Amino acid sequence: MAPTILVTGGAGYIGSHTVLQLLLRDFRVVVVDNLYNSSETSVQRVKELATQSGRNLSFHKLDLRDGPALEKLFLSTRFDAVIHFAGLKAVGESVQKPLLYFDNNINGTISLLKVMANHGCKKLVFSSSATVYGWPEKVPCTEESPLVATSPYGRTKLVIEEMCRDQYCADPEWKIILLRYFNPVGAHPSGYIGEDPHGIPNNLMPFVQQVAVGRRSALTVYGTDYSTNDGTGVRDYIHVVDLADGHIAALHKLDESSIGCREYNLGTGKGTSVLEMVKAFEKASGKKIPLVMSGRRPGDAEMVYAAIEKAARELKWKPKYGIEEMCRDQWNWASKNPYGYGSPRNNH
Numbered sequence: 001m002a003p004t005i006l007v008t009g010g011a012g013y014i015g016s017h018t019v020l021q022l023l024l025r026d027f028r029v030v031v032v033d034n035l036y037n038s039s040e041t042s043v044q045r046v047k048e049l050a051t052q053s054g055r056n057l058s059f060h061k062l063d064l065r066d067g068p069a070l071e072k073l074f075l076s077t078r079f080d081a082v083i084h085f086a087g088l089k090a091v092g093e094s095v096q097k098p099l100l101y102f103d104n105n106i107n108g109t110i111s112l113l114k115v116m117a118n119h120g121c122k123k124l125v126f127s128s129s130a131t132v133y134g135w136p137e138k139v140p141c142t143e144e145s146p147l148v149a150t151s152p153y154g155r156t157k158l159v160i161e162e163m164c165r166d167q168y169c170a171d172p173e174w175k176i177i178l179l180r181y182f183n184p185v186g187a188h189p190s191g192y193i194g195e196d197p198h199g200i201p202n203n204l205m206p207f208v209q210q211v212a213v214g215r216r217s218a219l220t221v222y223g224t225d226y227s228t229n230d231g232t233g234v235r236d237y238i239h240v241v242d243l244a245d246g247h248i249a250a251l252h253k254l255d256e257s258s259i260g261c262r263e264y265n266l267g268t269g270k271g272t273s274v275l276e277m278v279k280a281f282e283k284a285s286g287k288k289i290p291l292v293m294s295g296r297r298p299g300d301a302e303m304v305y306a307a308i309e310k311a312a313r314e315l316k317w318k319p320k321y322g323i324e325e326m327c328r329d330q331w332n333w334a335s336k337n338p339y340g341y342g343s344p345r346n347n348h
Helices: 013-024 040-049 051-056 067-076 091-096 098-118 152-170 204-212 240-253 274-285 309-315 323-336
Strands: 004-008 028-033 057-061 081-084 123-129 175-181 183-185 219-222 237-239 261-266 291-294
Touching: 004 013, 013 028, 013 040, 013 051, 013 240, 028 040, 028 067, 040 051, 040 057, 051 057, 067 098, 081 098, 081 240, 091 098, 091 152, 098 152, 123 152, 123 240, 152 175, 152 261, 175 240, 183 204, 183 240, 204 219, 204 274, 204 323, 219 274, 237 240, 237 323, 240 261, 240 309, 261 309, 274 323
Parallel strands: 004 028, 004 081, 028 057, 081 123, 123 175, 175 261, 183 237, 219 291
Antiparallel strands: none
């Protein structure tokens, strides 16, 4: 029998791409998502892209904080492992609404871990973030770099990582992999699924994309006086399909006998500046992106990129795509879906 994987937040950007890769590799997948910042359309489209394997996908609209509903799901299905994406992820919003973030991200995870423990499902891949490195003193960030949260969002990731370590110490039957993502961009090459943030995007690429399709007039570049090649901030951008494949590699790793609770960076190991990324996108799309230069944003780090040797060594995973492919696939998605999964009038 194919293993059955529960994917929380599977209707979201990274979740939907990972669900597709799971289906294409013959896993059975159950998605739960409260649709707070995602769309059920993405699940439908994943099903279509998976063709025959699409029948191995089911969806439940459910909030992880609803213990009884989660309990009921675990009673009806035996899960081999859980990939946990569900969570709010906007750094700026977390500063304005910390309690919302603590409640959703931390309480949602506590509820999930409790129900997993009740049902003897003790394999977890958790979607953490490079924000746990704060403003790194030195780059690249290795898994041993100091952990510092600089926003309530980052703190929720850090607290959940600690919870996972404590849970493993309390019960060594658990096998947990914490994946620290750098900056996911791009879309599935079909252009049929991609990132569709509600409201104002928090990340560079959706913003660039909205300028390119005419939804916004210009891109604001925050910080032009950093000590980088061109003065703009440097980040490690990773293609979302590479990131999805990293989760499959992590799932296979959970089959080994003594995993414990381990953390891995998923990035490309290379930094790209804001202006370099904009140039690459202009080239891929043939569109000019008007820029507005602005001051630094409080809380933004100058340069963050990953050391990825540990994932290469232990997960046998390496990213395949560079920024050309990231921009090409991002533009393919944007040009086919200028309003994401919605239409102009119901986009808020």
